[in-house]
Amino acid sequence: MKRFTGFVIKEFFHIFRDYRTLLILFGMPAVQLLLFGYVITNEIKDARIAIYDASKDEVTRKISEKILSSGYFILEKNLKNYSEIGPTFREGKTKLVIVFGSNFAERLQREGKAELQILGDASDPNTANILVNYASGIINNYLLSINTEKVPMRIIPEVRMQYNPGLKGVFMFVPGIMAMLLMLISALMTSLSITREKELGTMELLLVSPLRPIQIIIGKVIPYVVLAFIDACIILGMGKFVFGVPIQGNIVLLLAESLLYITMALSLGILISSITNSQQIAMTVSLVALMLPTILLSGFIFPVENMPIILQVLCHLMPPKYFITIIKDIMLKGNGFIYVWKETLILALFAVAFIMMSIKKFKIRLA
Amino acid sequence: MENPSIIVRNISRSYGSVKALDDISFEILKGELFGFIGPDGAGKTTLFRILATLLLPDEGTASVEGLDVVKDFKKIRKILGYMPGRFSLYMDLSVEENLSFYATIFGTTIEENYNLIKDIYRQIEPFKKRKAGQLSGGMKQKLALCCALIHKPAVIFLDEPTTGVDAVSRMEFWEMLRRLKESNITIMVSTPYMDEASLCDRVALIQDGKIMKISKPDEIVADYRHELWAVRSGRFFELLSDLRAYPGIHSVHAFGQAAHVAFDKSGMTAEDLRKYLINNRHKDVVIEEIKPTIEDCFMELMSSEK
Numbered sequence: 239m240k241r242f243t244g245f246v247i248k249e250f251f252h253i254f255r256d257y258r259t260l261l262i263l264f265g266m267p268a269v270q271l272l273l274f275g276y277v278i279t280n281e282i283k284d285a286r287i288a289i290y291d292a293s294k295d296e297v298t299r300k301i302s303e304k305i306l307s308s309g310y311f312i313l314e315k316n317l318k319n320y321s322e323i324g325p326t327f328r329e330g331k332t333k334l335v336i337v338f339g340s341n342f343a344e345r346l347q348r349e350g351k352a353e354l355q356i357l358g359d360a361s362d363p364n365t366a367n368i369l370v371n372y373a374s375g376i377i378n379n380y381l382l383s384i385n386t387e388k389v390p391m392r393i394i395p396e397v398r399m400q401y402n403p404g405l406k407g408v409f410m411f412v413p414g415i416m417a418m419l420l421m422l423i424s425a426l427m428t429s430l431s432i433t434r435e436k437e438l439g440t441m442e443l444l445l446v447s448p449l450r451p452i453q454i455i456i457g458k459v460i461p462y463v464v465l466a467f468i469d470a471c472i473i474l475g476m477g478k479f480v481f482g483v484p485i486q487g488n489i490v491l492l493l494a495e496s497l498l499y500i501t502m503a504l505s506l507g508i509l510i511s512s513i514t515n516s517q518q519i520a521m522t523v524s525l526v527a528l529m530l531p532t533i534l535l536s537g538f539i540f541p542v543e544n545m546p547i548i549l550q551v552l553c554h555l556m557p558p559k560y561f562i563t564i565i566k567d568i569m570l571k572g573n574g575f576i577y578v579w580k581e582t583l584i585l586a587l588f589a590v591a592f593i594m595m596s597i598k599k600f601k602i603r604l605a
Numbered sequence: 606m607e608n609p610s611i612i613v614r615n616i617s618r619s620y621g622s623v624k625a626l627d628d629i630s631f632e633i634l635k636g637e638l639f640g641f642i643g644p645d646g647a648g649k650t651t652l653f654r655i656l657a658t659l660l661l662p663d664e665g666t667a668s669v670e671g672l673d674v675v676k677d678f679k680k681i682r683k684i685l686g687y688m689p690g691r692f693s694l695y696m697d698l699s700v701e702e703n704l705s706f707y708a709t710i711f712g713t714t715i716e717e718n719y720n721l722i723k724d725i726y727r728q729i730e731p732f733k734k735r736k737a738g739q740l741s742g743g744m745k746q747k748l749a750l751c752c753a754l755i756h757k758p759a760v761i762f763l764d765e766p767t768t769g770v771d772a773v774s775r776m777e778f779w780e781m782l783r784r785l786k787e788s789n790i791t792i793m794v795s796t797p798y799m800d801e802a803s804l805c806d807r808v809a810l811i812q813d814g815k816i817m818k819i820s821k822p823d824e825i826v827a828d829y830r831h832e833l834w835a836v837r838s839g840r841f842f843e844l845l846s847d848l849r850a851y852p853g854i855h856s857v858h859a860f861g862q863a864a865h866v867a868f869d870k871s872g873m874t875a876e877d878l879r880k881y882l883i884n885n886r887h888k889d890v891v892i893e894e895i896k897p898t899i900e901d902c903f904m905e906l907m908s909s910e911k
Contacts (some may be wrong), residue, residue, distance in 0.1 A: 244709030246696065255697045439693030443752075446657055447710045448679075588701045602678070604659045 241449060243275050245457035252431065253461055263427075263465055267419050267473045274411040275481050282310045285369055287334040290317035295343035297352075297384075301391065304380050305336065308374050323357060333359045334369045401570040412477035413565040414538030416470060417558040420496065420502045421532050422524070424466045428507030429520040432458055434513050451600045459504045463497070467506075470496040486572030492565065495578070498585050499561045505592035506557075512599040532558045557588045610635040610760055611656065616665035618651055625651040625699035627814040628665070633793060633807075636787050639804030641795035642903065646782040648814040649795040650690055653764045656793070657687045670759050683711075686758035686790075690765045692745050693750060696738030700729055703737050704751055709758030717767040721788060722751045725781050735884065743774025750781065760791040767796055779804045810903055817906045822899060829905065831855050831867035834875060838887040847885045858904050866899055 253260065273340050287305070301369050306313055314332045317323065326332050339345070339353030346352040358366035402409045435441040446456055470493070477483040485492065507524070514520045533539060535549065536558040542550055553559050560581040567573040575582070609698070611633040618626040623647045633639045641649050654660040656667060658678035667674045672681045694703045708715050719726070729747050732740065737748060746766050753761055763782075767775040779801060782792055786806075794805070800806045803822040809816045810825075818825060838844045845864055848857045854869040866878075880885045882890045 241710045241712055244706060248695070248702075248706050251698055251702065252695070438696075439689055439691045440695060442659060443687065443693055443707075444691050444710075445659060446682050446685060447707075448683050448712065449710050603661060604654060 242453050244456060245449065245453065246460050249431070249457060249461045253465070259427075263423060263469065264472065265544040267415070267469050268425075268476060270415050270419060271412070271473060271476050271480075274415060275408045282365070282372060283370055284312050285310060285333045285365075286314040286331050287311045287336060287369075287373075288314050288317050288323075288332045288334065290320060290323065290337045292320075292340040292586075293338055293342040293344075296339075297343040297346060298338040301338070301354075301377055301380055302336075303364035305373060305376050308372070308376055310369075327357075327359050333362075333365065333374060336373065371393060406476070406481075406483075408481040409483055409570060410538075412473060412481070412483045413562045413569065414536070415564060416473045416496070417536060417538060417561045418529070418532045419473065420466050420470060420500050420561075421506075421528055421558055423469055424462055424500050424503035425507035425510065425528050426521065426524040427462050427465075428458055428504050429511040429514070429524055430517055431462075432508065432511035433514060433517045436511075437517055445602065445604070450493075452597060455508055455596065455600065459501075459508065462504055462507075463500055465492075466500040467497060470500070483569065485569050487568035488574065491575055492568045495561070495564050495568065495582060495585075498582065498589065499557070502585050502592065504555055505589050505596060508596040509592050509599065512596045512601070523539070531556050535559070536562055538562060555584060560584050609633065609792065610637070611639075611667070611669050613656070614665055616652070616655060616662045616667055618648075618655060618660065618663050624814050626655070626662075629814070629816055630665075631809060631816060631819055633791060635791055636786060636789040638782060638792045638794070638804075638806045640799075640802055641793070641811050642799060642808050642810040642899070643690045643795075644797060644803045645809035647811045649811060650764055651814075652811075653687075653690075653762050653793070653795065657685060657762055658682060684759040686756070686761035687755035688746075688749050688753040688761070688763045688766055690768070692749060694737045694745070694749055697707045697733050697736060700731040700740070700748055701738055703748060704755060707752040708755045713756050715755065718755055718757045721757055721785075722754050724784060725754075728777075741774075743770045743778070746770055746774070746778060747781075750778070754785070754790075758790065760793065761785075763792065763794040765795050765797065767798065767801065775801070782790075798897065799903055802899040803895070808899070810906055812907060825899060825902045826897055830904050831869070831897075831905070833895050833897050833901060834866045834868065834878070835860070835863040835891075835893050835895045836866050836878070836882075837863050837889070837891040838882060839889045840887055843883050843885075844887060845881070847882065847887070851881055856905065856908060858901070860900070865895070865904075866903075 289302055291302065305311055305470075311334070314462070315326070317326060318334070320337070323335050326335065335357040337355035337357065339355075342354070344353045354377065356370050358370045360366040432441075446567065449457075472491070474485065478485060506528070510523050510527075511520055514523060531552075535542075535545075535553045535556050537553065538558070542553045542559065545553065564581045564585075565579045567578050571577075607634040613632070614630050616626055616629045617624070627648075629648075629652065635730050640650070643649055651660065655662050656669060656674060658674050658681050663673060669681050670684055672684075674681060697704070698706065705715055708718075725747050729740070729744050729751070732744065737745065740748065750763070750766065753763070767778055770778065775798070782794065783804065785792060796802075802825075805822060807819060807821050808825065811817045820828075836844065836848065841859075841862065841864075845857060845859060848854060848864055848866055853869055855869045857867075858865050875894070879890055879892055
């Protein structure tokens, strides 16, 4: 046991003497979260629009007012005729143009319908789509409010976005970044630290020592469990206090699940390092084989349900997917363990499988 | 000194089609300082790794202190001190931390075996707070030796411990090895430097995976069968080719500023040679009879092998 503690202490020395890596370890979650939270966002705020109002009557003014006071849009300019639309879009600032047909109020009154056109700048299709939906939503609301008496029967759906009423992107990014960063730190760092010993030749001495393979492996892992766990806390803390992402469920359960996920990622890192001999390869494998699938195939950014069947199957082989499901359930929905036991079990199985494989693969000799 | 500590029987090991070790057998006695002398790529490191249980031999058996290197590798690892050819301590740990780390993983402490490493450690102790990566080459090797000795091993394998170390530190290092013998530790050391051979109890000359000769350093020298002359002249490069063209000369090798010339036993004299060289426009010709060194013997063995 003393041998083992000595080994773990040595690992901590390595980590704390490498300031740069340490800075990355603790700086990365903060930077990533801020990036995803503030910069890379698909929420709409202050989108610039232009209005071409051909009738300029009471109703069109009201509608314009409604749109502009919604908080989503600000007026870039009023257009004087239809032909200005093209150049306005080309300038690039304006994302949406609303065109009211002539005699809008009059026709609405007399014929019960009027012409209104919404043009979106679909060079960015996602944004255009969202903007158009927002705008038409506002217009429909207004129309409903002015002719309540005339329509005999109607269904007004009252929409509420459960668990994330403001549709804030950061609610999605916090679990995603947690899954991604914990995977990166755990898998990448352990695989690097083991292959480094191989490259330096110190592994040769460790092998000749009475330390058992399992002691070397666990000794390598423990420091990174601690570090990754601190990172998990940083992400959760920032999510809560900077971005206001609630933690509805049991925090202890949440942290325990994070710990399980970290262990799983670490064992994957060990597996990588036991089949490679250089830091270079370990790094490439960790980045290519772990990062991209974690981002793309975990449901972090793109919903799994919309993918082709083959990719969906692949997604189910991605441990981060289960972790993201688990944290979303616990953080946002406040679910207890009974709702996530299946995912937890799957993560645990992944971890056990990776550990078994790495112990089997660990070479007690050089070649 | 009579029980063998290390027994190697018909060991072979190949890397693909390259035969690194070819049917090697030898024994090393307990407490002996045994040297492997040979050029780079002779198979020294492979042999050390097999005995250190880090590689498996393709054929043959070997034992260390009665323990089989394949079956009892765990037991061997407990009684073995190993210093690999490459400096392999932790550069970001200090001298003291490195030493106490190796002490800990072998289940001992620096204090417990301080006696054994005292002479060596005292020389690097003033720098004990310094990171190992910032030590000079000689210091690094001394630290590595301390780390290999800290658990009081019964045998110690040193793979080219003096490569890349300055001449003074090399002599100091060998001085330490001589002193270690007093603790009755079996020491197996390899080196590419021939001059270090005479400091061993016995040496094995190894080349191309084969042991050419094993004996005491002075016996190797005594077995040398030719008259040997050191020849100098002002035009060194031409000297070598002119000497090689001279009939009746057995071999010519460059040793620093002199050519070592071995005569066949055919009654040639230094005077004949001097005349020949002066005829070939050499000036300041010096010819003196010398005693063969290990290196001369090694060169001789190498050329007779081919």
